[in-house]
Amino acid sequence: MNHKRHHTLIEQIAEKIGLIPNLHQETETPLDRLTEPGHLTNFPPPEKWDDWVEYEAKDWPRLSKKHYTIVPTTCFNCEAACGLTAFIDKETGQVRKFEGNPYHPASRGRNCAKGPATINQITDPDRILYPMKRKGERGEGQWERVSWDEALDDIAARIRKALLEKRNNEVVYHVGRPGHEGYMDRVLQSWNVDGHNSHTNICSSGARFGYSIWYGYDRPSPDHANADFIFLISAHLESGHYFNPHAQRIIEAKMKGAKLAVLDPRLSNTASMSDYWMPSYPGTEAAVLLAIAKILLDEGLYNRAYMEKWVNWQDYLKKMHPGVDVTFENYILKMQEEYQEFTPEFAEKESGVKATMIVDVARQIGKAGERFSTHNWRSASSGNLGGWAVSRCLHFLNVLTGSVGTVGGTSPSAWNKIKPKFFDTPPAQTFWNELHFPKEYPLAFFEPSFLLPHFLKEGRGRMEVYFTRVFNPVWTYPDGFTWIEALSSEQMIGMHIALTPTWNETAFWADYVLPMGLASERHDLNSYETHSGVWIAFRQPVLREAARRNGKPVTFTYEANPGEVWEEDEFWIELSWRIDPDGSLGIRKHFLSPYRPGEKINVDEYYQYIFENIAGLPEAARNARPDGTRLHEAVWRF
Amino acid sequence: MKRFGAFEVETHSYKKNEKVLSETELDGSALDEESGLISKNGSAIGVMVDGKPFVGFPTPSRKNEFFSQTMIDWKWPEYAIPTYIKSHIHLDHLDQSKGEYVLVPTFRLPTLIHSRSGNAKWLTEISNRNPIWMHPDDAGRIGVKTGDLLKVNTDIGYFVDKVWVTQGMKPGVVACSHHIGRWRRQQDPEGNRWAVNTVSIENDGNGGWRMRTVRNVGPFESKDPDSKRIFWTDGGVHQNITHAVHPDPISGMHCWHQRVRLEKAGLRTITAIFSWTPTRPTKCIKNG
Numbered sequence: 001m002n003h004k005r006h007h008t009l010i011e012q013i014a015e016k017i018g019l020i021p022n023l024h025q026e027t028e029t030p031l032d033r034l035t036e037p038g039h040l041t042n043f044p045p046p047e048k049w050d051d052w053v054e055y056e057a058k059d060w061p062r063l064s065k066k067h068y069t070i071v072p073t074t075c076f077n078c079e080a081a082c083g084l085t086a087f088i089d090k091e092t093g094q095v096r097k098f099e100g101n102p103y104h105p106a107s108r109g110r111n112c113a114k115g116p117a118t119i120n121q122i123t124d125p126d127r128i129l130y131p132m133k134r135k136g137e138r139g140e141g142q143w144e145r146v147s148w149d150e151a152l153d154d155i156a157a158r159i160r161k162a163l164l165e166k167r168n169n170e171v172v173y174h175v176g177r178p179g180h181e182g183y184m185d186r187v188l189q190s191w192n193v194d195g196h197n198s199h200t201n202i203c204s205s206g207a208r209f210g211y212s213i214w215y216g217y218d219r220p221s222p223d224h225a226n227a228d229f230i231f232l233i234s235a236h237l238e239s240g241h242y243f244n245p246h247a248q249r250i251i252e253a254k255m256k257g258a259k260l261a262v263l264d265p266r267l268s269n270t271a272s273m274s275d276y277w278m279p280s281y282p283g284t285e286a287a288v289l290l291a292i293a294k295i296l297l298d299e300g301l302y303n304r305a306y307m308e309k310w311v312n313w314q315d316y317l318k319k320m321h322p323g324v325d326v327t328f329e330n331y332i333l334k335m336q337e338e339y340q341e342f343t344p345e346f347a348e349k350e351s352g353v354k355a356t357m358i359v360d361v362a363r364q365i366g367k368a369g370e371r372f373s374t375h376n377w378r379s380a381s382s383g384n385l386g387g388w389a390v391s392r393c394l395h396f397l398n399v400l401t402g403s404v405g406t407v408g409g410t411s412p413s414a415w416n417k418i419k420p421k422f423f424d425t426p427p428a429q430t431f432w433n434e435l436h437f438p439k440e441y442p443l444a445f446f447e448p449s450f451l452l453p454h455f456l457k458e459g460r461g462r463m464e465v466y467f468t469r470v471f472n473p474v475w476t477y478p479d480g481f482t483w484i485e486a487l488s489s490e491q492m493i494g495m496h497i498a499l500t501p502t503w504n505e506t507a508f509w510a511d512y513v514l515p516m517g518l519a520s521e522r523h524d525l526n527s528y529e530t531h532s533g534v535w536i537a538f539r540q541p542v543l544r545e546a547a548r549r550n551g552k553p554v555t556f557t558y559e560a561n562p563g564e565v566w567e568e569d570e571f572w573i574e575l576s577w578r579i580d581p582d583g584s585l586g587i588r589k590h591f592l593s594p595y596r597p598g599e600k601i602n603v604d605e606y607y608q609y610i611f612e613n614i615a616g617l618p619e620a621a622r623n624a625r626p627d628g629t630r631l632h633e634a635v636w637r638f
Numbered sequence: 639m640k641r642f643g644a645f646e647v648e649t650h651s652y653k654k655n656e657k658v659l660s661e662t663e664l665d666g667s668a669l670d671e672e673s674g675l676i677s678k679n680g681s682a683i684g685v686m687v688d689g690k691p692f693v694g695f696p697t698p699s700r701k702n703e704f705f706s707q708t709m710i711d712w713k714w715p716e717y718a719i720p721t722y723i724k725s726h727i728h729l730d731h732l733d734q735s736k737g738e739y740v741l742v743p744t745f746r747l748p749t750l751i752h753s754r755s756g757n758a759k760w761l762t763e764i765s766n767r768n769p770i771w772m773h774p775d776d777a778g779r780i781g782v783k784t785g786d787l788l789k790v791n792t793d794i795g796y797f798v799d800k801v802w803v804t805q806g807m808k809p810g811v812v813a814c815s816h817h818i819g820r821w822r823r824q825q826d827p828e829g830n831r832w833a834v835n836t837v838s839i840e841n842d843g844n845g846g847w848r849m850r851t852v853r854n855v856g857p858f859e860s861k862d863p864d865s866k867r868i869f870w871t872d873g874g875v876h877q878n879i880t881h882a883v884h885p886d887p888i889s890g891m892h893c894w895h896q897r898v899r900l901e902k903a904g905l906r907t908i909t910a911i912f913s914w915t916p917t918r919p920t921k922c923i924k925n926g
Contacts, residue, residue, distance in 0.1 A: 046642070072643025077751045077758075083643055104644040113749050113761060120758040125860035126829045127757060141825030176752070201885075202892045209889035213706050216696030223652075239746035266745060266771065266813050267806030279808040282740050282895050283725025290722055309687045310655065312697075314673070316705035320718065338719065350722075352808065383744060383895040385886055386723025396720045399702050405653045412695070415651045443712055444890025450883050472753045475820065478881035478892060479794065481847040502757045503829025505821065534648035538639040545640050607639070617645050 011061065030063065031055065043085075043102045043109055044070060050549060052087070067091070069549055071542040072101045074526050076519035077114035079177065080242040081526035082107030084115055084519070086542035095122060095520060095542060104537055106245040106530035121518045122562070127502050128515040129563025138496070139488050139509045148564060151512050155465065156578035158495055159191070162464045163585060168193045169433045170464035170494070174449065175199070176471035179524035179539065182420055187572045190426040190590035191579065194433040200446035202477055204241075206381035209445045210391030215404070217412030218445065220395070221529035222373035224258075225249035226408035229368035231361075233263045233285055233376040233394060237270035241377045245530035253373075253408075261361050263288065263353075264379070276361050283384040284351035289393035291347035292362040294339045296400045297332060301366025303402025304328065311399060365401060371408030372401045407532075416529035418536050423594040423601070423609040435461045450477050453486035456493070464494040469516070469568065474505040484509060499568060515565045517541060522557060522567030523603050525610065536614060538607070541567060555602065569603050659684045659691040675700060714888065726884065727895045734810065737780065741770075741790065741896040742813040743877055750817040756830030759864055766833065766855065767872040768818035769802035773809040777801060780900055787903035790814075792896050793882040795847075798903050799875040812900065818874030824852070831858050831865070835873035849879070 007015070031053060034041040044052045049070040056066045067090040074081040075098075083104025087096045098118045102109035121127070131151045135142035162170050173184060174197040188195045200208070208218035224230055224246060230253060236246045254260060254273075261276035262268070263285055271277040280288055296302050307313065313331040317324055324330050344355035365372055376394050381387040395410075403409030435455050436447040450473075456462065474480040474487070486492050487509035498507035499516045507513050516522065524539035543560040547553055554560050557567040573591050577600060580587035593601045594609050611617055639645065659667075659676065667678040674686035684693045685700035694700030698707065709717045717723075724730065727740040749755075749765045756762060770788055772780075782788055784803045789796055790812075799814065807813060820830060821837040836853035855873040857866045884893040 049641070072641070074643065077755060085643075101643050103642040105646040113764065114751060114755065114758070117755070117758040117760045120760055121755075123862065124757040124759075124830075125862050125865060126831055128829075132827075141823065141827070143827060177754070201890050202894075205889045206886060206891035206893075209891070213703065213708065214697075215702050235745065238748040243748075265742060265808035265811045267804075268745065269748065281729065281808065282742055282811060283727055284722075286720075286722040290720070293720075310694075310701050311704050312699035312701045313704060315699060315703075315707070316719065319705060319707070319710075342722070378744060382891060383742065383893060384723075384725035384727065385884070385893045386725060386888075387886065387891060387893060388889040389717075389721055389723045392720045393722070395702075396704075399704070404702065405655060407650075407652060411651065411654075415654045418647055441885065441887070441890040443888050446890070448885055448890040448892075450892045451885060454883065470754065474879075475753045475876065476878060478878055478883050478894075480876075480879035481841075484847075503822070503827050504753060508822070508826045532650050532652060533646060534651055535644060535646045536639075537644040540640060540643070548640075611639055614645065615647060617639075617647075620645065 031065065043100070046103070049085075051090075066096075068096065069546045071540070071545045071549075072103070072538070073520045073542050074101075074104070074524070074537050074539040075111065075115045075118060076177070076179070076524075076539070077118065078241075078243070079528070080106065080244055080530065081179075081524075081528060081537055081539065082111050082115055082244050083109070083537060084111070084118060086520050088542060088546045093543070093546070095119065098520070105533060105535040106242070106528065106537075108248065110244065110248055112244045118519050121501070122520060124502065127518075127562075128500070128513060129565060130515065131564065132513040134511050138490065138511060139484070141508065143513070146512075148514075148566065151514060152575055152578055155495070155497060155512070156575055158465050159575075160579045160585070163191065163193075163579070167464060168195075168429070168431045169435070170462060171195045172197055172433075172435075172463050172465070173467045173469065174452075174471050174473075175469045176476070178470075179526065180420075182422065183525075183569065184572070186422055186424075186426060186590070187576065189429055190576060190587050192426075192429045192431065194429050194431040194436065197436050197447050197449050197452065199449065199471065199476075201444070201448045202382075202450050204377055204382065205445040206384070206387035207377050207391040209388035209443070210376075210381060210393075211395055211412075212445065213388075213392060214395045214399070215412055217414050219377075219413030219529060220375055220391075221411040221413045221416045221532070222246070222375050223406075223408050223411065223532040224373045225252045225531060226371060227253050227258050227368065227373035228371040228408060229364050229373075230254075230258055230260045231263075231365065231372070231374045231394070231397070232260070232270060232274075233374075233380050233390060234378070235262075235264065235268040235270040236375055237273055238268060240379075242528060242530045246375070249531055259364055261364075276357060278351075278353045278357060278361070280351035280353050282380065283387075284347075285380040285390045286386075286393040287342065287350040288347045288353055288358060289390070289397060290339055290342040291344050291358050292365060293393070293396055293400055294336070294342045295344070295359060295362035296366050296397070297336050297339070299363070299366065301363070302332075302400045303369060306370075306402030306404070307399065310404070365397060368403075368408075369401050370403045370406040372398065372403040372410070373408060374398055374410050411529070411532060413529040416532060416534055418527040418534050418614065420525060420527075420536075420610040421613040423606065424590050424592075426590045433461075435463075449473075450479075453482045453492075456486045456489075457482070462492050462494070466493050466496045467499060468496065468506055468510075469499040472504040472506045474509070480505070499571070501565070514571070515563065516571070517557065517561055517565050517567045521561045521565060523569050523607060525607070536617075557603065567603075569606065573601060573603075655692060655694050657693045659693055664691060673699070717888075725895065726893055727897050729810075732897060737899050737901055739776070739898055739900055740811050741792075741898045742811060742894075743816065743881065743896060744894045745813055745815050747815050747817055752817060753820060755817070756820050756833035759832045759862070762832040763870070766818065766870040766874065767800070768815045768874040768877075769800040771804055771807040771813040772801050773807045773811075774803050774805060775809045776812070776900075777803040780902060782902055789901050789903045790877070790880075791899040791901070792880045795880040797875055797877050797880045799877070812898070814875075814877055816878075819876035820873070821849070821851070821876060828858075831855070831860075832868065833873065849876070 083101025100109040262271040262274040348355040498510035526537040676684040732738040
């Protein structure tokens with residue numbers, strides 16, 4: 001192929017008078033095309049990832065070559081953990097850009113705007129690079145730089161004292177966006193504290209409860225790609241849990257002829273792409289869903305074979321209608337009675353959605369049968385008193401159509417997730433913290449954490465050491481001023497440690513602000529129910545991996561990170577050792593290497609153990625040729 | 639994993655409830671003939687369906703529970719089967735003649751992630767304001783047009799935000815996106831300056847709080863030349879801080895939707911805007 005560029009007269013003159021760089025300086029061999037002209041390749045082929053060469057866009061029109069190491073990791077700018085590839089400039093050792101990872105089974109190389117924007121976050125001029133300790137009163141705004149040793153020793157001593165004095169319930173870790181959830185559960189169990197608090201009750205508890213009461217799993221996993229009818233009470237073409245993996249599969253189904261219905265009072269991007277926009281009044285979604293259920297029942301559009309086997313209808317008849325013969329026909333009859341008021345006209349009166357549209361959608365759902373995928377995560381279930389009834393009524397439609405766990409239907413989340421096996425599992429903690437699970441909410445699904453500062457103000461307890469991580473309740477939670485009141489009080493909160501890469505409204509009221517790595521600067525494990533299938537992805541600090549490939553491996557991630565930015569995984573190992581320096585508290589033994597007896601575990605070993613115990617992974621890795629090309633063939637199946 | 643970053647463990651995962659229990663799993667188990675429930679060591683491990691011992695679902699009946707004994711046991715018999723529960727913002731609870739509406743404060747933008755993306759300049763450039771979405775009929779009733787200021791009164795206070803009049807909103811419902819309206823006080827360290835307004839916060843010591851914006855988002859000097867090119871100024875309004883907590887008695891979920899009373903922003907606010915002081919009309923008040 002001829003790559004020689006012919007320079008225009010204007011270019012040649014501009015070159016001569018020095019307005020542009022010398023175009024004739026390029027004497028190296030031009031880069032080979034990856035494909036024939038007229039064709040495009042989306043991603044560099046994996047055998048070239050160790051030394052990927054492309055032209056420097058900013059040097060145009062001069063053709064200067066840049067050499068990159070391409071290291072995969074995962075995005076942290078929502079919960080989906082889509083694949084990213086970091087292009088690390090071999091000359092400067094810095095990440096130049098992030099693109100998608102074609103070998104990630106959920107995102108398949110595609111990303112939303114938030115993935116590539118990771119580069120902004122790691123180069124943000126305002127990011128925190130060193131541990132900071134407050135000066136003056138908490139919240140006063142005065143800070144000084146301290147060493148990690150000083151911070152770790154101070155925090156560890158506080159925790160150790162609390163544990164020795166049996167104040168285990170005063171040690172709390174409060175996380176906004178968790179990643180590898182099992183990691184922290186293991187750490188907190190090893191400390192014997194009931195110290196995990198989450199953000200789930202401002203997020204998804206409502207939906208979770210509605211699903212859980214049906215089938216013991218707390219999330220849906222729709223197989224959108226194979227559905228004939230897709231029903232969303234969410235905006236999954238644009239936002240929400242796993243929206244990028246979901247959106248590409250929803251569109252895939254639509255291209256094959258699937259219909260999409262969206263229940264939302266707002267014309268979201270998703271609603272604008274739907275076949276049926278059902279702008280329901282907020283909180284009336286369950287009325288619409290039950291009207292659909294009634295039509296499926298009245299018109300015989302339900303899946304008898306599935307329901308007869310997989311619904312506890314006998315219990316229902318025996319308990320609610322004693323004396324009635326326990327037959328499936330009677331079950332249908334009784335349900336028709338239960339829901340007789342939910343006519344399409346009643347649903348229209350409640351929701352404002354036209355009765356004719358409800359009937360039309362119900363019949364389409366009946367026709368789709370087992371190929372009916374649904375989703376509700378936050379939205380209606382999170383907005384409303386009784387919001388959990390929305391996901392409950394939505395799953396009812398999947399049960400009626402027999403589309404639970406089918407091709408094109410909706411599976412429980414846990415079927416599409418993997419639980420890692422740890423090298424060590426400490427015994428369950430022996431404490432119960434009522435600041436997290438108060439007695440007034442016996443069925444609360446996860447901790448009603450937005451009540452925490454209110455409980456503290458009521459004097460129900462206190463916290464000696466309070467970690468916040470990826471967590472900004474002053475801003476995100478309702479009634480942030482009450483959070484400020486609680487965070488300002490050393491009586492209520494002895495020490496507040498904010499683990500964060502960047503300043504936020506909550507960190508302003510911390511005692512320590514400890515900088516933690518962004519997406520590409522730390523380890524994590526991801527496995528989410530994005531589609532039918534099970535996958536695991538590895539978030540890794542890309543500069544650490546680049547250093548390894550470059551023959552200069554580092555022991556700790558902070559050695560590869562900018563400034564003194566740590567990663568959480570190493571922080572918790574180090575802190576746990578310092579809480580129990582002589583091993584007498586029984587904590588340290590849970591942080592020993594499974595490969596080097598008696599030694600402190602390192603992060604590589606931690607993940608090595610997990611990966612060695614994932615079905616099929618060691619075999620796939622063994623089958624890989626030294627350059628790794630066959631490994632991708634093994635892992636890359638759709 | 640270091641090389642490719644991901645591994646597919648299963649390509650498809652369907653009908654896992656129909657996994658047949660193994661001989662080992664069944665060893666020592668007992669079958670309840672009437673319900674088909676298979677138990678071992680006091681807990682259900684599966685269910686007999688069509689003569690086969692399936693693992694089923696992790697529920698007491700190992701099936702989908704249309705009927706929930708759990709809800710009855712915890713004294714909510716009215717919720718034993720799927721039901722419709724009228725929300726706290728149901729129209730029965732709103733007086734529209736007094737300007738009461740439901741505020742949907744939760745919707746997410748495709749380009750931002752909660753309060754974690756104020757450090758991403760490209761994302762902030764795309765999304766940097768969070769007006770109140772309102773249907774033209776409602777805007778007409780209240781007497782506001784796009785860009786006008788609206789006072790949104792919640793259970794415990796109020797905030798003031800601009801209006802965006804759009805047919806993309808259901809009449810009677812207003813919405814305001816999540817993510818935007820970040821702030822720091824003047825004494826706080828600089829951070830996320832692409833997205834952060836500088837505010838003053840006053841506390842009356844009696845549970846009353848007031849927040850005002852004293853400086854908008856604007857260009858700043860840094861090692862990144864783009865920081866001098868910031869052209870947006872809005873920075874948005876922090877709404878959640880004016881929301882009361884609403885726990886659902888069963889799920890424990892905070893019920894985000896707000897019953898709000900909407901009115902055109904009052905004289906004091908208008909004065910503040912048109913006085914051309916740097917004061918922005920962002921106010922949040924919380925009473926006790």
